Amino acid sequence: MVNSVKMVLGIVLLSAMAGCTSDPKSGWGFTLPEGDAERGKATFVELKCNACHTVAGVELDPVHSEEVGTVVLGGKKGYVVTYGELVTSIINPSHRFAFGYESEQIKDGEVSKMRLYNDEMTVTQLADLVTFLQQHYEVEIYVPTPFVPYY
Ligand code: HEC
Structure with a gap:
């Protein structure tokens, strides 16, 4: 009985894993080599x-850009910023856009104002940049306001 439960669970798990790889464009299996933050x-x-x-908590000489305002990298987020997301933001900037900015500041139509580095980086x-940036993200767990009963 226990064995058949295990078998069913195994099949469910295997099909779930197979589900992850059934899309040839899935990021499943992607691992970047370890970079060097310095x-x-x-x-x-x-x-x-x-x-x-700018990068939260890092002193860098500002280089002025005429047309794009500052987009802050790093800092406190309510979720883990994975290297998959960072790599995608760097090599495919228009895949999704940074939150919390006016459209005109960060996009031209549906295209990110971020420069493409793919032919020179x-x-x-890339691995070093991601390792450097990742150190400056912090996960801030959401703590709900405690329920205070009203009498
Ligand atoms: C010409 C300006 C410009 C330059 C240069 C630039 N970026 Fe960006 N970057 C942007 C803008 C605008 C966004 C927000 C729009 C978007 O998400 O594509 C952005 C978004 C990002 C994001 C995602 C931020 C988020 O919160 O989602 C990362 C990571 C990033 N850039 C890294 C880099 C790295 C690393 C370099 C240098 C190799 C770089 N950028 C160079 C303009 C720039």
């Missing part, structure tokens, strides 16, 4: 990411 910080400045970004630079 090098990532240097790359951030070298590629002039700081023309449009190495994979090592």
